[in-house]
Amino acid sequence: MKNQLYIIAILLLFTACKPTSAIVTSKDEALKKGIYSQPVASKTTVAKVKKTQRENTSKQVALAPSPKKISRINDENESDIFIETGDSNYLVDQLINTASDNLGVGYRGGGTTKAGFDCSGLMYSTFKKFDITLPRSSYQMAEIGTPVDLENAKKGDLIFFINRGQKRINHVGMIVEVNGDDVKFIHSSTQSGVIISSLKESYYDRTFKQVNRVIQ
Incomplete structure (x- = not known):
């Protein structure tokens, strides 16, 4: 009997340390759930985004952390650009769509391509497509931008986790939907690769x- 109880306890501990099943594992599922949809922008909006990129390629990234932190990050990413507030909604939709293009891609430590992503690699490559260079690791990403309360979270914000007995942040994703207290985020998990999960x-x-909010 003692042996059986011991085995049951081990199984419960093992399953408790694993995430539950993913909500969305493919782009088709995301389309059906309305999470993934190609943003429609006027030619004027697209032109404004491109104009902003051309005019600011030599400027530093506008991630709005504290002055000390932004200085350090800017020194590392001198080719980053400012993102105009007026275009932020369109940019956020494009970031979500770019990340969602990778749904179903497997996990790969250090990966930043469709051959496989780790969690920070997915965020790094997604933002890089829009000339925004984030730090490469999740705990460094957690030092930039403006921290916001969970109840004020919105699409495009980065969401961070500390798991597997770690003492510092070691996982990151991007919020793709906020519906009341249900927050969904896209990330690359070690078990399932690029998926959309829920904070529930x-x-x-x-x-x-x-x-953290990095797009104002």
Whole structure:
């Protein structure tokens, strides 16, 4: 009997340390759920985005952390650009669509391509397509932008976690939908690759750490 109880306890501990099943694992699922949809922008909006990129390629990234932190990040990413507030909604939709193009791609430590992504690699490559260079690791990403309360989170914000007994942030995703208290985010998980999950899943609920806004 003692052996059986021991085995049951081990199984419960093992399953408790794993995330629950993903909400969305493919672009088709995301389309059906209305999470992924190609943004429609006027020619004027597209032109404004391109004009902003051309005029600001030599400027520093406008991620709006504290003055000390922004100085350090800017020194590392001198080719980054400013993103105009008026175009932020369109930019956020494009970031979400770019990340969602990788749904179903497998996990790969250090990966930043469709051959496989790690969590920070997915965010890094997604933002880089729009000339925004984020730090390469999740805990460094957590030092930029403006921290916001979870109840004020919105699409495009980065969401961070501390899991597997770590003492510092070691996982990052991007919020793709906020519906009341249900926050969905795209990320690359070690078990399932690029997926969309919910903060209501017990694993992510208990490992959640913070939300940062990098697009104002």
